[in-house]
Amino acid sequence: MMTRAPDDARCPDDAEPAEGDYRVDRQIGFFLRQANQRHVALFASIMGDRLTTTQWAALTKLREVQPISQNHLGRETAMDAATIKGVVDRLVARGFVRTAPDPEDGRRLVLSITPEGEEAVARNLSAALAVTEETLAPLTAGERRMLIELIRKIC
Numbered sequence: 001m002m003t004r005a006p007d008d009a010r011c012p013d014d015a016e017p018a019e020g021d022y023r024v025d026r027q028i029g030f031f032l033r034q035a036n037q038r039h040v041a042l043f044a045s046i047m048g049d050r051l052t053t054t055q056w057a058a059l060t061k062l063r064e065v066q067p068i069s070q071n072h073l074g075r076e077t078a079m080d081a082a083t084i085k086g087v088v089d090r091l092v093a094r095g096f097v098r099t100a101p102d103p104e105d106g107r108r109l110v111l112s113i114t115p116e117g118e119e120a121v122a123r124n125l126s127a128a129l130a131v132t133e134e135t136l137a138p139l140t141a142g143e144r145r146m147l148i149e150l151i152r153k154i155c
Contacts, residue, residue, distance in 0.1 A: 039135045046134070047127050049120050054079060056128060058087045059096060059113065063121055067110040069102065096120055 024030055043053050051059070057077045062068065065076060074084030088111060091097040096117030102108040113121075136144045 035135075039131070042134050043131045046131050048124050051120070051124065052087075054083065054087045055091055056124070058084065059091060059117055059121055060128075062097065062111055063113050063118065066112040067100075069108050069110055070099075071108075073111060091117070 040053055043056075047056065054077070058073060058079070061077050062073060065073075068076070070084055070088050071081065073088070074081055077084065079087065088097060088099075092099060094116075096114055097111055098114050099109040099111055102110045136147075139147060
């Protein structure tokens with residue numbers, strides 16, 4: 001189980017900081033990083049097939065929009081070119097994704113999900129939903145909607 005910081009370290013207060021006063025534990029990046037660390041730890045403890053969050057994102061998005069170029073899949077999953085390349089290489093090595101030459105542009109490869117990849121998605125859908133549920137467990141239904149709406153505004 002993950003430990004939490006004391007309340008005063010987790011939540012900024014309403015007081016205006018003095019000019020030049022900077023506390024890292026009162027900055028949005030600090031809280032976003034903590035939330036992400038909690039989510040990733042939950043993901044690793046619940047998800048099967050040793051899938052990472054980026055592999056899961058790529059695999060499920062590929063299932064939704066295939067066939068697709070690696071570059072386009074990276075844009076669809078908010079991953080830079082180097083990250084999506086590594087993710088795809090690992091999914092190909094595991095037999096979850098296949099590559100083929102693009103019939104319209106021989107320099108480009110298109111990706112599609114394999115039957116093994118489809119099975120991995122099917123095996124892990126309930127785990128992925130459980131990760132989301134556990135990540136958001138401290139929030140009410142209204143707070144969950146608000147959090148997602150607010151994060152979308154800053155993305």
